[in-house]
Amino acid sequence: MAGRNLLSLEGLSQEGILEVLDTAEIFAEVNTRAIRKVPTLKGKVVASLFFEESTRTRLSFETAAKRLSADVLSLAVASSSVKKGESLRDTIATIDALGIDAVVLRHAASGAPEQVSRFVPHVRVINAGDGQHQHPTQGLLDVFTIRRALAARAGTTGRESGAELFAGLRVLIVGDIRHSRVARSDVMAYTALGATVRVCAPGTLLPVDVATWPVEVVDDVDDALEWAQVVGVLRLQKERGTGSMVPSLAEFTLTHGLTWERFTRLAPQTLITHPGPMNRGVEIDSRVADVDTALMEQQVSNGVPIRMAVLYLALSGTSPEGSPVD
C-alpha cells in the first residue's frame, strides 16, 4: 500500500497485508525503546478528524503520528464550525488550506473517506472507521495481534512466520455482524491470510448480503465456539439501532453472548478478541473479558505500531535504505 490511501481492506492482497504487519513489527520495537520516537515523518502534517466518537482509534492514530515525528492537527468536531453547518467538503478544504499531508477520518457515513479522497487527491486518506462499511486498521491490528500470539506459542516471531500461522486457522466472528465495520474488515484480513471464517448472529443481525461474503454462516453458537481457535466477539451497537433487532439484551446474551458457561467449554488455547468498547455482561461476560486468552489490551497496544506502519507506508513508502526507521 506504499504511497496510497487506505480506505478499505477490499483488494488488499496477502502480500499487502503482510507488508503492513511486518512494518508494524519494526515500529513495535521502537515502542519498547526508552525514547519511543523516530524522525521518519518529520515535516509531515497529519489531520485527525473524528466526526464520530472514539477512544482507541483516535488516541492510537495521534500517538502513532507523534511517534513518527509528524505534526498532528486534531479537530475537535464538537466545538468546530461543523456545528454551524459547515459541510464535509468545506471542512476538508479549510484544513487542506493549512497544509496537510494526510487525513485520518472517522465518520458515521459509509463512504465518507472515499469522498474525501476525491476532494483532496493530493492528500493521503486513512479510513479510521466509516459507518457500517470498513475499519481497515482495526482489521490489520486484529490479525497482527493474533499472529503475535500464535507466533509466541510456536516459539517464533510474527515476521518469521509470515502468513503460515493463518493457513486453515478457524476463526469465528459472533454477534452484531450486520452493523459491524470491524466484522467486514476482519473477514477480509483473515481470509486474505488463509484463515477459515465462520460468522454467527441472530438472523436480524446478519447483513443482507452475507451470502456474498467469503464465510460460512452458522446457526449453533455452541457448536461454532467448539470449532473455533479464535473467537472475535463484536459489540452490540445500540447506537445503530441494534436494540430494536433483538427481543432484549438479556435474550441476546442467552443466545449469542460469550457467557462464562460458554467460555468454560472452549478449547483451553482459544484466543478471544473484541474491538472495544465492550458491553460487559451483554456480548461478553465481564470475567471472560479479563482472562489471559482474551487479547483486548494487546489489541489496543498493537493499534499504535499498526497505525505507525499505515501512516509510514501511506506517506513515505519504502525509504531508499529499505528501512522505515531512519
Ligand code: CP
Ligand atoms: N475499536 C474502536 O474503533 O474503538 P474506538 O471507537 O474507541 O476507536
